[in-house]
Amino acid sequence: xxxxxxxxxxxxxxxxxxxxxxxxxxTVSRVLPGDPVGLAAGPQSTPEIRDRLARxxxxxxxxxxxxxxxxxxxxxxxxxxxxxxxxxVADDLRTYFPATLELTAVAILFAAALGIPAGxxxxxxxxxxxxxxxxxxxxxxxxxxxxxxxxxxxxxxxxTLDLLPIGKRFDVLIPPPASITGLYLLDSLLRLDFRSFxxxxxxxxxxxxxxxxxxxxxxTRITRAAVLEGLDKDYVxxxxxxxxxxxxxxxxxxxxxxxxxxLTIIALEFGWLMAGAVxxxxxxxxxxxxxxxxESSLRLDFNPIMGITILYGIVFSIINIATDIAYGIIDPRxxxx
Amino acid sequence: MYRTLxxxxxxxxxxxxxxxxxxxxxxxxxxxxxxxxxIDNIDPAxxxxxxxxxxxxxxxxxxxxxxxxxxxxxxxxxxxxxDDATVWTFNLKPEARFHDGSPVxxxxxxxxxxxxxELSGPPTYRWAGITxxxxxxxxxxxxxxxxLTQPFAPFLGTLSQLYVVNPAIxxxxxxxxxxxxxxxxxxxxxxxxxxxxxxxxxxxxxxAVEDYWGGxxxxxxxxxxxxxxxxxxxxxxxxxxxxxxxxxxxxxxxxMGRIDEDPxxxxxxxxxxxxxxxxxxxxxEFTSDINMRKAIAYAMNYAALPEVQDxxxxxxxxxxxxxxxxxxxxxxxxxxDLAMAREYLAQTAYPDGGITLDYVYVADFPREExxxxxxxxxxxxLNITLNLVPMLWPDMVASCAxxxxxxxxxxxxxxxxxxxxxxxxxxxxxxxxWGSFNSCSFYQNLEVDALLDQARVTGDVDLRLELYAQAxxxxxxxxxxxxxxxxxxxxxxxxxxxxxxxxxxxxxSVLFQDVWMENCPA
Numbered sequence: 001x002x003x004x005x006x007x008x009x010x011x012x013x014x015x016x017x018x019x020x021x022x023x024x025x026x027t028v029s030r031v032l033p034g035d036p037v038g039l040a041a042g043p044q045s046t047p048e049i050r051d052r053l054a055r056x057x058x059x060x061x062x063x064x065x066x067x068x069x070x071x072x073x074x075x076x077x078x079x080x081x082x083x084x085x086x087x088x089v090a091d092d093l094r095t096y097f098p099a100t101l102e103l104t105a106v107a108i109l110f111a112a113a114l115g116i117p118a119g120x121x122x123x124x125x126x127x128x129x130x131x132x133x134x135x136x137x138x139x140x141x142x143x144x145x146x147x148x149x150x151x152x153x154x155x156x157x158x159x160t161l162d163l164l165p166i167g168k169r170f171d172v173l174i175p176p177p178a179s180i181t182g183l184y185l186l187d188s189l190l191r192l193d194f195r196s197f198x199x200x201x202x203x204x205x206x207x208x209x210x211x212x213x214x215x216x217x218x219x220t221r222i223t224r225a226a227v228l229e230g231l232d233k234d235y236v237x238x239x240x241x242x243x244x245x246x247x248x249x250x251x252x253x254x255x256x257x258x259x260x261x262x263l264t265i266i267a268l269e270f271g272w273l274m275a276g277a278v279x280x281x282x283x284x285x286x287x288x289x290x291x292x293x294x295e296s297s298l299r300l301d302f303n304p305i306m307g308i309t310i311l312y313g314i315v316f317s318i319i320n321i322a323t324d325i326a327y328g329i330i331d332p333r334x335x336x337x
Numbered sequence: 338m339y340r341t342l343x344x345x346x347x348x349x350x351x352x353x354x355x356x357x358x359x360x361x362x363x364x365x366x367x368x369x370x371x372x373x374x375x376i377d378n379i380d381p382a383x384x385x386x387x388x389x390x391x392x393x394x395x396x397x398x399x400x401x402x403x404x405x406x407x408x409x410x411x412x413x414x415x416x417x418x419x420d421d422a423t424v425w426t427f428n429l430k431p432e433a434r435f436h437d438g439s440p441v442x443x444x445x446x447x448x449x450x451x452x453x454x455e456l457s458g459p460p461t462y463r464w465a466g467i468t469x470x471x472x473x474x475x476x477x478x479x480x481x482x483x484x485l486t487q488p489f490a491p492f493l494g495t496l497s498q499l500y501v502v503n504p505a506i507x508x509x510x511x512x513x514x515x516x517x518x519x520x521x522x523x524x525x526x527x528x529x530x531x532x533x534x535x536x537x538x539x540x541x542x543x544x545a546v547e548d549y550w551g552g553x554x555x556x557x558x559x560x561x562x563x564x565x566x567x568x569x570x571x572x573x574x575x576x577x578x579x580x581x582x583x584x585x586x587x588x589x590x591x592x593m594g595r596i597d598e599d600p601x602x603x604x605x606x607x608x609x610x611x612x613x614x615x616x617x618x619x620x621x622e623f624t625s626d627i628n629m630r631k632a633i634a635y636a637m638n639y640a641a642l643p644e645v646q647d648x649x650x651x652x653x654x655x656x657x658x659x660x661x662x663x664x665x666x667x668x669x670x671x672x673x674d675l676a677m678a679r680e681y682l683a684q685t686a687y688p689d690g691g692i693t694l695d696y697v698y699v700a701d702f703p704r705e706e707x708x709x710x711x712x713x714x715x716x717x718x719l720n721i722t723l724n725l726v727p728m729l730w731p732d733m734v735a736s737c738a739x740x741x742x743x744x745x746x747x748x749x750x751x752x753x754x755x756x757x758x759x760x761x762x763x764x765x766x767x768x769x770x771w772g773s774f775n776s777c778s779f780y781q782n783l784e785v786d787a788l789l790d791q792a793r794v795t796g797d798v799d800l801r802l803e804l805y806a807q808a809x810x811x812x813x814x815x816x817x818x819x820x821x822x823x824x825x826x827x828x829x830x831x832x833x834x835x836x837x838x839x840x841x842x843x844x845x846s847v848l849f850q851d852v853w854m855e856n857c858p859a
Contacts, residue, residue, distance in 0.1 A: 035731040048457070085377050085537060086521055095536075153570045159578045166576045172540055172563055173367060285567050287539040295538075298729075 003328070007321070009095060012205060014317040018314050019309055025309040026067050029302055036083055036300035057083055059302075080303030082296070089307040092292060097311065098182030099169055100281070100288035103211060104274045106185075106204050110212035111219050112266055118216075119223025119262075120250070138179075138217035146276075150283035151212045159208050165207050167285040171199050207284040211277060213271035222265040226258030233257075259330050267323040364388050366854060368562035368834070370847070371573045371582040375566055376541050377396035380520035381500035382451070383458030390498075391564070391846035395543050397500035397526035397553070398441065400427060401493065404848065405838045409754060412441060422796045423489045426619070429479045431548040434550040435527040441550075448504040450483075456515060457693040457851040463495040463754060491554075492803060494755035497842075502526065529553070529850040530561065534777035537550075540565050543849065554836070557853045562664035577602060577829045582857040585829035587846050590648040596829045601858075604839055605828040605837070608651055609844040610661050612751050614695075614765075615708060615819040616778035620740035623692055628684040630816045634696075635678035636715030637708075642822050645707050649825035656812050658763065658823045658843060663758030663805040668813040670820060675718050682719055692719030697736070700727035705748040708821055728844070737777035746819075747777050756842055758805040762787050780817035 006040060037054045054060045058069055077335060079089040115138075122134040141149070158166040170176040170184060177188040177196040184200035230236065231254055239249050278290030296304035328334045378384035384393065394402065402411040410416070416427045432440035455463060464472075467489040475481050477510045485492065503525040510519035519525075521828040522533055529549045533542030544561040545553075565582060567573045574592045578599060588596060596602045614625045617624040617633065624630055637651045651658070655668035671677070682688060696712065698705035706725065713723040726744070728736070753760035763770065767789050770776035772826040785808050792804040826844035830837060836852040 033737050086518060092537075143573070151569075151575075154572065154575050158581075159575050162579060166467070166581050167566070167572055167581050168539070172369065172565060175534070283572055285539075285569075285572055287536065291538065291568075294368065322392050 003325070007325075008037055010317075014314070016083060016295060017317065018313050021313045022306060022310055023067070023070065025306055026063075026070070026302075029305050030063055030066075031301060032300060036302065037099075050154040053083070057081070059091045070303075074310070079307045082301050082304050084296075084299050084301050087302045092304065093289070093307055094182065096287060096289045096292045099286060100277055100290060102183045103204065103208055103277060103280070103286060103288060104270060105272055106208035107211035107277075108215065108266060108270050111208055111215035111269065114212070114218030116223050116262060120227055120255075121221045122220065123227035123231065124250075131224075134220060138182070138220045141213035142217035144213075145279075146210060146214060147279045147283055149213060150207070150280055153206050153210055154283065167201050167203075167207075167283070168209045169200070169203055170196075171203075171284055174199065176200075207280050207286055211273055211280045214276060215266075215273055218265050218269055219262070223262050226261040227254055230254035230257045256330065257285055260327055263326055263330065267319050272293065274315065275312065318320060344367040359456055367850070368559045368584070368849065368854060369533075369582045370562055370564050371567040371585040371621050372564045372575050372846075373430075373566075373568060373570075373573070373587040375538055376564060377537055380517055381460075381498075381502060381519075382453040382460065383457045383517060384521075385459040385498070387548055387843065387845040388564070392541065392543075393500050394525040394843075395530040395562075395849055396528045396532065397502070398433065398528050399498065399500045400446070400496040402848075403497050403756070403840055403842045404851070406756070406841060407492055411497075412446070412501060413496075416493075416716055418493075418796070420796065422490045422492065422794065423485045425483045425485070425492055426476070427481050427483075428479065428551075431479050432550050433527060435506075435525070437503065437506070438476075439503065439505060441501055441527050441577045442478045443481040444478075445504055446499075447475050447509075449472040450499060450529065452502070452507070452515060453499070456517065456658065460498050463498060467492070487831070488796075491755060491757035491759045494757045494760070499756065500526065506799065521743065523540045533561065536567060542779055546750070549850075555853060556853055557855075559849065559852060559854060562732075562849050571820060574829070576833070578832070581857045583831040583834055583854070583857060584847060588827060588829045590646070592829070593649075593827060594618055601832050603830050603832055604793075605826065605839065606649055606828050607824055607839045607841075607844065608658070608660050609826040610658055610753055610761075610841050611824045611826075612653065612658060612761075613655075613705075613708070613821040613824065614749055614751065615712070615821060616747050616749055617816075617818060618740060618743040618745055618747075618777070618779055619817050620779045621743065621745050623687070623694060624745055626685050627816060628681045629687070631671065632678045632681035632719065633712070633716065633721075634819050635674045635681065636719055636721075637671070637819050637821075638673040638710065638711045638715055639821070640673060640713055642708065645711065646704060646822075648704070648827055650822035651825065652822050653820035655820055656766070656809050656818075657758070661753065661758070661761060662756055662804055663809075665806050665809045668810060670813050671816070673715065675715070678715070678719055690716075693722040694745040695725055695726050695732055696746045696748070697726045697728055698748040699730050699733065707750060712819075731832050734774045737774045738772050740771070740779040743777055743779055749777060751775055752770065753842070758801070759793055760790070762805060762808060762812075763793070764818070775812050778817040780812075780815065782811060782815055785811050785815075827830050831857065 018200060037050050058066055070080065079093065081088055082092065115259065118134045122131045122239070125131050154166055157164040177184055177191060177193055178189045180190055183195060188194070188196035188200060236249055236254060239253065277288060278294050281288045281290045292304065293308045295309065351690055360512045372388055372411060374386065374388040376388045378389060379392050379396060381393055381397055398412050400411060400413050401408050412429055412433055413427045414430045415423065418425050423425060429441065429443060429446070429849050434605065444525050451470060453466065454468065454470065468483065469486055469487045469488055472483050472485060474484070475546050476482050502520065506525035507516040510516050512518050522535060527550065529551065530543035530545055533544045535541055541564040542561065545558060567576060570589040570592060571585055573593060576582040577585045577596065593604050596604050617630050618626055642652055655665060655670050657664040659666065682690065696709040698709055709723065709725045713725065716723045737747070751765065764773065764775040766780055767786055768781040771779055788804045788808040795804065833855050834852055835855055837847060838851065840848065
């Protein structure tokens, strides 16, 4: 099967995935106890107000009708309205998703930039001091809760050293770069606005670093294991025997083979970091999807909950497909089919 | 190649970081406020909480304004009321102007009031039962008259929440919900500030109107303020310490020391009227018996509350805090006394205890859980089991709809909506209020009802206070609830902020039009 057909098949497989995901989320959110209409209407609201609100949002319909109406709306591009804020869910997702995407992307870059070299060092010096030290550092950062690390780093870099901002996504007194993609770093570069780039980067550094720790240990350990496996191969012994330098063996041959495993863990961690960014977003007041998701869940705000779930499903699917394609690029022996 | 790439990346990062100091805040007179709560609805007819009120009082004008502990005329120049407090006539200031230059006249006041009543949003309960669709009338361009359906002496106090909208703007953006969708995020007011950037869940920008019709207290008023959403108290503290914000509205009690130690910061620590009460279901299986209620009340360790709560609190002396109008000192209310508790328990149908009571509180809110733990400890001495039941707030509100669903004991915070004993006592202790969370004790004493009703229709201030004193004495004797504490308001304020005056009714926020900044950090 060639790449195009493979892609088509993978994309078509996403559809039943999203249907199942939406059905599960719909059912769970409706079954949970609570009175989202009452909360949205306010504690002083009258029954008439609450009934009207329920009617306006179609919540007085039977559940299957509600689900069908929601899916029909989604197919028309209508992601619904928030019961609580009355804002369009599509507008909210358009606002919050790029923020979380940017934060997660930079966090993964940090995790890869720190974890891959650490894993390589660990593998080269297996069971020696550098290996033990690398394991200890990775264990340290993965053991502490993200919110605690966030508060510590915020206090050190923001207050004590006064080096980086305390939070938010951009300097609050300056308008952010005009949106092209919604990603401040990219948008400022596209507009050659290096001042905005610097500001956006300074606001990203601490939260992205804290978020990266969750993936750092995994990337380090997987890199170590994959490199060790590669170093044990017969072709490596042969290359050493014929005098090829270790550095060349490592970078030109072993790493390339190890990269499949490294790419897999990075792809997995990307998804997990996106979903788990809420604590970091809360501490740093970073206006991303994680916070939006938690607040919508606490309020049982059905349309945002559905929208966020479906968006995450799409994002995860894209990441998986992209990873599979990348496998084929890294290892030409891989065939699609 | 790797070395070159690495060098380029490092140079890039260094270049980016050197830009950072240039991005320092260079707008000199913008007050940065760290707020815990969102401003997700600025429609005066449907929005009400502390953060929304801070926005409303900045973007709109109401007939009256709360300044410090007083209520002062704002849009109103003079007013009259008839003897039985049914007809209220207000003469408006003719110079008042909306932001588009049109006059804030009597027609606009009537329009705003009628819109509020029709939409029946949260602010409306103040006028429920005392007004109808024909109550507000524009006598002439600058005179508005309210004819109440029944006498209501505290009426004036409610008018600080009647914000006047620009009818022309609302009519142009009616939609199919009487302009709610529009006004939820866009102001149509006359206040001292206008909206700037409005990022829901992130930040809200308010810009001063230089030629504000009401004038400014001085030329050095702020040019604007930014309400920054900061959900975590640690972030609020760090922002304040790093001078990224100048006011933090909800630092935790444990952070007060750090704020105090900083030479440029001050802790505002004032007694509020945010009241915590444990309401017992007066119609419940066990707690309908006054002796049981007394026994439970004597088993509560009130003195421990200031020690165990994470913010400063002051134990209540009875139904009303002492800093609120109409408070009565020296009421006979229980203290922690297990001997007295056993005496009362002995007069119930369960002299040896052996029962289980549910204590309902907001889930994941330790400040409401802690009193339950104290009570659990005390009731255990009486062989009464207390079952702590965390619930979501909407479910708690729903459970208060009927005595049959009301919990045995429920932790409720209340805040009077206006500075009058009626605001505090009527919605909690009048039996007509059953069904709301304020009245989750399902208390009924017909004599108390009569006193509260009489006080509502009496214009004589001294007589009213006497009536409220009698009512509170009866309420204390009936013990429908356990009166726990008022929370102190704690703000962290940079010393460069001047003109701040504490307002008990809006304790968590600032009247931004009255403050100014002197030598604030850039």
